Amino acid sequence: MSVTAIKGMNDVLPGVVETWQFLEQSARDVFGLYGFSEIRTPIAEKTELFCRSIGETTDIVEKEMYTFSDKSENSLTLRPEGTAPVMRSFIQNRLHNLDPVSKLYYMGPMFRYERPQKGRYRQFHQIGVEVVGVEDAKIDAQVLAMLHQYFVRIEIDSVSLQINSLGCPECRPGYRQELINYLESRLDSLCGECQRRYQTNPLRVLDCKAQGCQAATVDAPSVLDHLCSPCRDHFAQVKNYLEALHIPFEVNARMVRGLDYYVRTTFELVTDQLGSQNAVAAGGRYDGLVESLGGPALPGIGFAIGLERLVLMKGEQRITAASPQLFIAALGKEAADRAFILMSQLQAAGVRTEMDYMGKSLKAQMRRANKFNAAFTLILGEEELQSGRAQLKDMSDSSQSSVVLDTLVATLTKKFG
Ligand code: HAM
Numbered sequence: 001m002s003v004t005a006i007k008g009m010n011d012v013l014p015g016v017v018e019t020w021q022f023l024e025q026s027a028r029d030v031f032g033l034y035g036f037s038e039i040r041t042p043i044a045e046k047t048e049l050f051c052r053s054i055g056e057t058t059d060i061v062e063k064e065m066y067t068f069s070d071k072s073e074n075s076l077t078l079r080p081e082g083t084a085p086v087m088r089s090f091i092q093n094r095l096h097n098l099d100p101v102s103k104l105y106y107m108g109p110m111f112r113y114e115r116p117q118k119g120r121y122r123q124f125h126q127i128g129v130e131v132v133g134v135e136d137a138k139i140d141a142q143v144l145a146m147l148h149q150y151f152v153r154i155e156i157d158s159v160s161l162q163i164n165s166l167g168c169p170e171c172r173p174g175y176r177q178e179l180i181n182y183l184e185s186r187l188d189s190l191c192g193e194c195q196r197r198y199q200t201n202p203l204r205v206l207d208c209k210a211q212g213c214q215a216a217t218v219d220a221p222s223v224l225d226h227l228c229s230p231c232r233d234h235f236a237q238v239k240n241y242l243e244a245l246h247i248p249f250e251v252n253a254r255m256v257r258g259l260d261y262y263v264r265t266t267f268e269l270v271t272d273q274l275g276s277q278n279a280v281a282a283g284g285r286y287d288g289l290v291e292s293l294g295g296p297a298l299p300g301i302g303f304a305i306g307l308e309r310l311v312l313m314k315g316e317q318r319i320t321a322a323s324p325q326l327f328i329a330a331l332g333k334e335a336a337d338r339a340f341i342l343m344s345q346l347q348a349a350g351v352r353t354e355m356d357y358m359g360k361s362l363k364a365q366m367r368r369a370n371k372f373n374a375a376f377t378l379i380l381g382e383e384e385l386q387s388g389r390a391q392l393k394d395m396s397d398s399s400q401s402s403v404v405l406d407t408l409v410a411t412l413t414k415k416f417g
Contacts, residue, residue: 008122022319036103041085047075053084055260057200064112078111082128091295101133119277130302141241162252163267165235175226189216203256222253261286281305324354327369331381349413
């Protein structure tokens with residue numbers, strides 16, 4: 001029996017990979033405009049990094065990490081997300097010494113041992129950004145404006161932005177306790193999972209999909225009613241800036257995030273096109289994270305986009321690979337050899353060129369040129385080799401022009417610019 005891929009980890013094949021490349025390149029283009037630079041971190045980190053940042057009682061750390069010991073008995077984890085590794089690198093490389101504001105982006109695979117389904121995988125890919133060093137609400141709005149602009153660029157408009165504020169270490173504990181008290185009085189209505197976690201991670205109960213939990217929390221206290229005045233002001237400014245930039249959003253006071261490092265602004269970009277995996281991007285502020293990982297007390301904010309979910313949404317609007325500009329059909333060994341040299345010269349000169357390698361009939365070669373959707377074809381046979389000229393056929397209107405083989409490379413390089 002042949003060996004297959006690991007469940008929940010997928011190949012990206014030609015035909016679809018072009019969509020990935022388009023989405024990745026668009027991110028580079030848009031993020032570059034906003035002054036972001038790329039950062040690349042290793043795929044594995046010390047396990048401790050994720051426990052300390054994402055939080056011991058989160059689903060990710062409790063159940064979903066790919067954790068293993070290496071041969072020296074170090075506990076390592078395949079990164080389940082990008083923020084913690086980027087902050088680890090930021091601190092280790094003292095990036096704050098280079099500039100008071102760091103704007104970074106990354107893209108690559110992440111790993112979570114979740115139950116695979118449409119839009120949810122065990123290896124998935126994120127395009128993420130992080131800004132370290134700015135507390136001002138302008139940066140929250142700027143990051144959201146950039147996310148919005150990215151979706152304009154990739155032409156996906158069936159998404160909506162939901163925002164919330166989760167408060168800070170000043171005001172959240174009071175809210176948390178009030179929520180615990182509220183949940184305690186309705187414990188019987190909660191699912192087993194929420195009964196277990198309502199004390200350790202009460203905010204997650206608001207996010208639980210179980211009907212009983214949803215019904216029991218309809219009147220739960222709202223985090224927005226418990227913000228301290230600096231958090232309230234900050235959130236009001238974020239909303240004002242978003243309005244000034246004409247970025248549509250909804251406030252969703254029940255939105256909590258699955259990672260513990262968030263404070264103040266949090267957000268999700270959601271769609272109704274992907275069933276239950278409705279978040280195509282998500283993020284927020286993590287002002288205490290850098291300090292808690294041993295770095296300077298600098299605020300941070302960022303988001304990550306789920307690339308597979310974007311690819312699913314692009315669906316029909318598939319991006320196709322650029323087709324060849326020229327297909328050379330050759331008849332006989334001598335012509336095939338000449339075609340091969342011409343093709344190689346043209347490719348080196350930047351002209352996308354294809355030929356047949358199998359010694360097929362002219363008819364079969366022309367079928368292949370059509371399949372490739374080649375812009376032009378050139379037929380090389382004995383006669384053409386002798387006369388040193390051949391007919392270049394424009395496949396869009398079947399018009400033909402005579403070209404000299406010895407100057408073909410120069411002629412076509414000029415033609416295709
Ligand atoms: P997250 O909400 O865990 O946040 O993930 C961000 C996005 O990654 C999700 O909205 C979703 O599109 C995608 N995603 C997550 N898990 C899966 C999965 N199993 N399969 C497919 N796609 C998935 C974070 O990871 C934070 N680090 C985001 C952030 C950056 N916050 C601040 N900076």
